[in-house]
Amino acid sequence: MEKQDCNILIVGVGGQGNILAGKIISEAFVAEGYDVKQSEVHGMAQRGGAVSAHVRAGAKVYSPLIPETDADFILSFEQLETLRYLNYASRKTTVILNTLRSDPPSVAIGREEYPADVLEKIRKKTKKIITLDANSIAKELGTERVTNSVLVGCLAALLPLKKSVWGKMYRKFVKEKLVDINLKALEAGMELVGKS
Amino acid sequence: MKQLLTGNEAIARGAWEAGATFAAAYPGTPSTEITENLAQYEEIYAEWAPNEKVALEVGIGAAMAGRRTIVSLKHVGLNVAADPFCTFSYTGTPTGFVLICADDPxxxxxQNEQDNRYYAKLAKVPLLEPSDSQEALDAVKTAFDISENFDTPVLVITTTRVNHSRTIVNTGRRKRVKQKPFVQNPPKYVMVPAFARKRHKFVEERTAHLKEYSEKSPLNFIEKGSKEIGVVTSGVAYQYAKEVFPDASFLKLGMTNPLPEKLIRKFAKSVKKIYVIEELEPFLEDSIKALGIEVIGKSKLPVCGELNPDIIKNALVRRRRPHPVEDASGLPMRPPNLCAGCPHRGTYTALKPLKTIVFGDIGCYTLGVLPPLSMHDMCVCMGASIGVSHGYAKAAGKDAQKCVGVLGDSTFLHSGLTGVLEMAYNKGLNTVIILxxxxxxxxxxxxxxxxxxxLQGDDTNAVDLVEVCKALGIKNTFRVDPFKIRETRKVIRRELAKDAPSVLISTAPCPLRAKIRHTPMFVDEAxxxxxxxxxxxxCPAITSxxxxxSINTFLCNGCTVCAQICPKKAIKVIKK
Known part of the structure; x- marks a missing residue:
């Protein structure tokens, strides 16, 4: 089977589990025989800074960084962060948008405004937008810590990979006692996209 | 076996496969995980040294003892280790010695983006530049062989996008390397002038031999493509350039010191136009131009910052943009911040109203420069806060605005000890706070x-910072508690008033590292x-x-700094 190029940009705030999400998505592509490169800058991740990870898969991948306008998917853990990376979006891009709002320090102390028109700005780029409140879905499942897996589930439903690969990846890269709850979250994300 | 590895994991794996058994380092982004990964292999002894100079010297000792050795550091760390590095080149090494240096374009x-490839020329050692994890693994293995075949330490330079990217790697088996016994040879290893003069001649001969090797090494290769455009490139820039010029001819240089001049000339003859695509300085470009070859490089490509496919495309290929590129500059920034519960916030809160000049240093606490804390007036390099605050206080005089130097415990041990000695010896007037x-x-x-x-987590001697500073001659050495704001402020004020040097050690463990979590606080609206x-x-937990x-109880660590400064006593601990 032809291995189509797939560029996934994961954006969010340090501490949201986006780096683990990037690793699992990358490993899933590897398991399915793709060439994969993944790049992230995580030096400041623990300290609440903006965090982004590039995942690129295909028959042969050179650059670990996605070129501008060339993201097939933007998996966004936080609304405002999506806007910071809109230069990677174009008409072909599907944006999976977690509706969580996390105020940066300048907004938290009332010096700046949180942008009001996030969805509108994304719509100017692409009509393919999936919005969900992944934090609430995760909370209902038992813990907000699996928010990242809900979002990975949404993406997984749209990727050209076998469904069975995801369970294998979670069992390989997530602590044993956390595998079940993460797989439930993954399933919830997949279902949500399946319905829409 | 096929594995998805970061560059740092691949470097560690490469050293293990090459039979390395000894590693030393001082942590520094983006190189830190190399040594953390090396320590996972049971065949490899690894340690954290107090700084890069010591790490390199420890490594030299291990090589003298006949073990294949790897030392890792970040680019500015090589400034610290430059002294042994440049002379180790003269002595050469009895066993394989590889120095990994992670640049950060x-x-x-x-704090800077210096191009450390120049260190290879300065020290006259071979330089390898891998472009992804597979090349990083292979480069380390090759580097050990070059080191032993040519009697030289080998420098391998990576960049953040190589260290912190995951790419697919074919891993191999470990080579067993026997430890060689120590052989006495003073003319080779004792660098007094008479011996060093002879060794310098050896280094020049070695360079000539390495040049021949570089011509034939599989690290340097031509990929034939269109005759219209030829690209000469190294490091991760190769990967970007392949994406932008899929049909061009390539001269990929994996070994960039000494350069394969014949190969470069041959390549230049085979193409009409040459682009030299490299990050930071025109390191390759200048050398190629010196051969009389016309190339296009930094006249179009930026020296500042890292490259990516878009920058290369915009600089070298005219194109119509399919979409206007979004401008994210109007958005509220999300800079990294001191964590909730960070003890540095306590020290800064105590210090801030005293209106001193603050000479900062390299560590988490540098994040205190951001408003509204706005704590720092200067930050240069590891340990500089002590020397700079001493020099400032001496030069500005007793009646000028007071200054303090602030630096962390690890930074103090890295390069603060000599600064404190300076304060004691030259009758300092400054106060230094060790966070x-x-x-x-x-x-x-x-x-x-x-x-x-x-590094392995085993118990060992713990140096007492108070005892050290006293022993260095600072009578006014006191410990303070960063979470007792008033008391700490009182002590700082008292020490600032003295015409003598002081060191305050503000001690409380990092809550992330020590996994400390106190009961969260709340704001009593009434x-x-x-x-x-x-x-x-x-504080990231306090929003408005x-x-x-109001206080986000999920983020709040219950450190009470906010409660202590609240004039209305409106911030209280949540009762369970």
Whole structure:
């Protein structure tokens, strides 16, 4: 089977589990025989800074960084962060948008405004937008810590990979006692996209 | 076996496969995980040294003892280790010695973006530049062989995008390398002038031999493509350039010192136009131009920052943009911040009203420069806060605005000891505050000489910072508690008033590293008068809506700094 190029940009705030999400998505592509490169800058991740990870898969991948306008998917853990990376979006891009709002320090102390028109700005780029409140879905499942897996589930439903690969990846890269709850979250994300 | 590895994991794997058994380093982004990974292999002994100079010297000793050795550091760390490095080139090495240096174009987590490839020319050692994880693994293995075949330390330079990217790697088996016994040879290893003069001649001969090797090495290769455009490139820039010019001819240089001049000339003859695509300085470009070959490089490509496919495309290929590129500059920034519960916030809150000049240093606490804390007036390099604050206080005089130097515990042990000695010896007038959070926090929480644990987590001697400073001659050495704001402020004020040097050690463990979690706080709305004081300590757990502060109990660590500065006593501990 032809291995189509797939560029996934994961954006969010340090501490949201986006780096683990990037690793699992990358490993899933590897398991399915793709060439994969993944790049992230995580030096400041623990300290609440903006965090982004590039995942690129295909028959042969050179650059670990996605070129501008060339993201097939933007998996966004936080609304405002999506806007910071809109230069990677174009008409072909599907944006999976977690509706969580996390105020940066300048907004938290009332010096700046949180942008009001996030969805509108994304719509100017692409009509393919999936919005969900992944934090609430995760909370209902038992813990907000699996928010990242809900979002990975949404993406997984749209990727050209076998469904069975995801369970294998979670069992390989997530602590044993956390595998079940993460797989439930993954399933919830997949279902949500399946319905829409 | 096929594995998806970061560059740092691949470097560690490469050293293991090459039979290395000894590693030393001081943590520094983006190189830290190399040594953390090396320590996972049971055949490899690895340690954190107090700084890069010591790490390199320890490595030299291990090589003298006949073990294949790898030392890792970040680009500015090689400045610290430059002294042994440049002379180790003269002595050569009895067993394989590889120095990994991680450059940081774009300064993702650094104070400058110097191009350390020049160190290879300065020290006259071979230089390898891998472009992804597979090449990193292979480069380390090749580097050990070059080191032993040519009697030289070998420098391998990576960049953040190589260290921190995951790419597919074919791993191999470990080579068994026998430890060689120590052989006495003073003319080779004792660099007194008479011996060193002879060794310099050896280094020149070695360079000539390495040049021949570089011509034939599989690290340098031509990929034939269109005759219209030829690209000469190295490091991760190769990967970007392949994406932008899929049909061009390539001269990929994996070994960039000494350069394969014949190969470059041959390549130049085979193409009409040559682009030299490299990050940071025109390191390759200048050398190729010196051969009389016309190339296009930094006249179009930027020297500042890292490259990516878009920058190369925009600089070298005219194209119509399919979409206008979004401008994200109007968005509220999301800079990294001191964590909730960070003891540095306590020390800064105590210090701020004293209106001193603050000479900062390299570590988490540098994040205190951001408003509204706005704590720092200068930050140069590891340990500089002590020397700079001493020099300032001496030069400005007793009646000028007071200054303090602030630096972390790991930074103090890295290069602060000699600064404190200077203060004691030359009758200093400054106060230095050691922000002692019991770990090397900025790089992810590594052990150091005062934590009482080795890299492997074994118990060991823990140096007492108070005793050290007293022994160096600072009579006014006191420990303070960063979470007792008033008391700490009182002590700082008292020490600032003295015409003598002081060192205050503000001790409380990093809550992330020590996994400390106190009961969270809340704002009693009935008492709060919305003065905004608690918002000015820049705690990520405190937010404001229409001037009303509230505390995110999920983030709050219960450190009580906000409660201590609240004039209305409106911030209280949640009762369980």
């Amino acid at each position: 774009e300064m993702h987590s650094s 002692d959070n019991r770990t090397t926090a900025m790089t992810g929480g590594q052990e150091h000489a005062a934590t009482g644990r080795t 008492v709060c008068n919305e003065c905004g004081g608690c918002l000015r300590i820049n 809506s229409g001037g009303k502060p």
